[in-house]
Amino acid sequence: MKRLLSLLFISSMFLTANSQEASSKEDSLQLRKIYDYALLEGKSYDWLDHLSNNIGGRLSGSLNAQKAVDYTKAELEKLGLDKVWLQPVMVPKWTRGGREYSYLETAPGETRNLNITALGGSVSTPEGGTKAQVIEVQGLEELAELGREKIAGKIVFYNRPMRPELIHTFEAYGGCVDQRYSGAEEAAKYGAVGVIVRSLSLKQDDYPHTGSMSYGDTPVSKRIPAAAISTNDADYVSGMLKISPDLKLYFKLNSEQHEDVLSYNVIGEITGSEYPDEIMVVGGHLDSWDLGDGSHDDGAGVVQSMEVLRLFKEMGYQPKRTIRVVLFMNEENGLRGGNEYAKVAHEKGENHIFALESDSGGFTPRGFSFDADEAQFAQIRSWQSLFKPYLIHYFELGGSGADIGPLKEGDMVLAGLRPDSQRYFDHHHAATDTFEHVNKRELELGAATMTSLIYLVDKYGIKQINTQSQQKF
Structure with a gap:
């Protein structure tokens, strides 16, 4: 009997190992597919070109900010998402x-x-x-x-x-x-x-x-x-x-400070097929300062976030969980958009399990920082080897992003894309933050890296430390 139990245990371990290996291979192939689509058929650079060169700096409360709202909403609608909408938010208006x-x-x-x-x-x-x-x-x-x-x-x-x-x-x-x-x-x-x-x-x-x-x-x-x-x-x-x-x-x-004006967060989503009430957010902020055209801060984050949903649609990938892109308004001088989104989500009792923000420029991606429990981080870190073929190695506990910060509660995990930062502050909030300083390939690599992480979170879920989870790990 003991021998039989030992054989059954060994067999179970063997099957588990084979299953994990097969799953890892499947994930590796899926990430390769994501990077191929982003680098060969990417849309993020074209979107940024229009946002930067046809619209320009998008100071909160300005005409250009409203043009950016209208443009990105129209582009999200073209993707055939399940839902696209504007979320009203009152924002400060300051003119130079x-x-x-x-x-x-x-x-x-x-x-x-x-x-x-x-x-x-x-x-x-x-x-x-x-x-x-x-x-x-x-x-x-x-x-x-x-x-x-x-x-x-x-x-x-x-x-x-x-x-x-x-x-x-x-x-x-x-x-x-x-x-x-x-x-x-x-x-x-x-x-x-x-x-x-x-x-x-x-x-x-x-x-x-x-x-x-x-x-x-x-x-x-x-x-x-x-x-x-x-x-x-x-x-x-x-x-x-x-x-x-x-x-x-x-x-x-x-300069002059004016009365607050009405603006909007731009939101689009793909509804999850198995766990539609579990929401994952990916986003950046739509407003920028007025000296340049806001290409790195944060036009890059906006178009990369839009690209995440576009890539899933192009690849025919149907997520298990709801994936929502949020283009936040007024990060630069008020954080009104991020606070409003979190407030409405709380009022509606929405269950956000994960949020990823890109707001560190469109440079070469190096990895991510995570606001997570140690056990959750251990789960996420187990995916690190999948990113190494793309020279993505930075997986660390730390900050995430200003706009998604207000969402944090309970077991929710927040993450921030971490590109190479050595040139970022050359352009940050200056007249040199312009489209010509964004490299197409670097921008697309960042979009692919974000999409890959969202894919893995969607497939495996996030460990819930304090509450019962309906998904298996």
């Missing part, structure tokens, strides 16, 4: 106004022009501009050390650079973004009349990089204008201040 102007007064009657751009959400300067002495600081903490006596009536110049020795450039960005976001709010507390912030870029050039900023609860009457300055000019101003600490800087902004 006329071109900004700035100079450093190097001697009486002698000036040098500086390359600046208003930060998103900044108030304008007085009609005649703002001119004052400049005081350089390396961060928010230094304000308190200097105190009101040394700051009042001056322009605060935040000059802490991104750390070039950090390999993960998003870590370098995170290390100094606070001076852009909260710099004006904090400087106003000490009586400053304006703020100039070093552009968040690792590249030395003459292009200023905009980005969101906040005044917190500062009364409107006490808000001060804030602008970014190019890295080259930041170094120039810093060098001149070392020689002559009393130099004055002039800058003129023409």
